[in-house]
Amino acid sequence: MVTQKIVVAVVLLLASLNSQGQGFIMPPQGKIEYEVIESKVLNTTRNYSIYLPKSYKTEESRQYPILYLLHGMNDTHKGWPTRGHVEDVANQLIDGGEVREMIIVTPDAGTDWNGYFDMEGWSYERFFFEEFLPHIEGKYRVSRGKEERAIAGLSMGGGGSTVYAQKHPELFSSVYAMSALMNIPFVGGPPGLDKKLDLLTQSVIANSSIAFVEKADAATLEKLKAVNWFVDCGDDDFLLDVNIDYVRAMKKVGIPLQFRIRDGGHT
Template identity: 30%
Template sequence: MNRTWKNRGIVFTLALLFVTVEGFAQGNNNPPPKSPEVHGDQRVTFRIQAPNADSVKLSSSDIPGSMFSRHMAKNKEGVWELTSDVLAPGAYRYRFEVNGISVIDPRNTSFSESNENIWSLVTVPGNPMMDTRDVPHGAVAEVTYHSESLDRFRRMHVYTPPGYESGEGQYPVFYLLHGAYDSDDAWSTVGRAGFILDNLIAEGKAKPMIVVMPDGHTGPFGYGDELPMDEFIQDFKNDIKPYVESHYRVKANRENRAMAGLSMGGAHTLGIAIPNLDEYAYIGVFSSGVFGLVNNDGSVVEASETAYVKQNSEVLSNDDLKEGLELFWFATGKEDFLLDITRATVTMFEDYDFDVVYEETEGAHTWLVWRDYLIEFTPKLFK
């Protein structure tokens, strides 16, 4: 059993012990509460049975207003409850803080991993591109591979389109990278990537493709840490990409290869695809950019002085390589704290005569925008 499943089991067991044993100790014979309960008006009610708790809060990185926790109310049966405001369709991660202890929802078997953490997961229907629909479905597999670069076993998630298992043809490949506080599980759970691809393919809006979602972290990462760039880039080039091309029926050429990522994954994308521009025809950067371009005070650094430009000067000045770049797509929310970095990055690439497509949308640094970016970006691939 790997550490992920051990941690998952420990957290779940602690949650069950905490909320149910206290209930039994008080002789509570009421049926367990339903949680989460998704209402027809797109509100969600969260409940947890903890009769002896003094304080219970709902915490979420995705639900508006819950970033720093919201207090829940206790009824006479010892069940704590909170109903959200109307939520946009999509997936939301959450957990409870019971007397200051973070626990997942013991009444909910849906979950999503982030960076060395786990969340309960609830999905609010209403967007035909994200919903689970009666269309042909592909498969998302957890794939274990050995990284020679890191000398250990690693995991990635791989989406294969409907019909892949029973067919013989080759497919284009799309490498989809996650952010700093996520894991390789995130795009296929809270990101709804598999269902988004199913729906886009079913409607003829996207070509069938293989989507590879690797683990961008090569070790522990926390607030204030530097992004783990170099080790992951080596793992990707030396292990992930060769593994995919030797184990899956992919079209291993530039015109059939794409890469995109959000936040840290966007920085990884620029650190992999631009230095190897002859290998990628489609590049997407969601809520990200070249981090060295903007100082902490918001001032923009001269591009030629950045380590990124110095390392990639030959590629940036190579007009022949730019000819084969079919799409260079950026998108960031107007309330995103990385907006200035995105703008500076787009300007830098335009100054080097790249044909950049840039969109500023409503929203902040959240899955509420990244799922929409995936829905918009994917149909542009492999045309």
């Protein structure tokens, strides 16, 4: 009897749809778009991916909080949308009422070069703050103020997001560092580096998030307390020790943060 009722219900539904002359209409969902920005600082074009939430195209006067989501080494702006499934995850969290609708943007710091810091031939940090962030928040309807802006990243992107917020605590309300390259976890660098990788290694050392905390004056430390800090790392991750060093440095100077160690490696 139950099976018969289900069959009848399906038949009636199909008949109703057919009588209306249309198929089943899916509810609106947020979508990933791929865009390009011209950079005078880098003297080239740079790609980026951007997730626009489900109401973005219909509520034309609404503004949205934004998350800058940075990729890891040897990856591009397509890493989070493809392997990270950002679109699906964001849609599920938003539809479930767990997070607000937001814009999520991933710049491309990879391809021929890698790195979020300024180095010889690659002034990426300048590009991010002088060109990319103003471009995004001028082109898209982004809510104003640090409370509406967060940054996160994986590996090299985790280190980049941490340092960006350390240098600009007035811009970001929250930082989520995943398996983060807080510093180079070996002395002197690995042997046989090519020039670009050597420059990247030296830039990470020069921008160590651990050293930043250790050397910060009282005024800077006070500003860091106005940011919500999150650190997340695997127990078999080769970067676990430097993440622990960072957490210890933060705790030593009294800056609150959340720290999670999960089962797994650098994945």
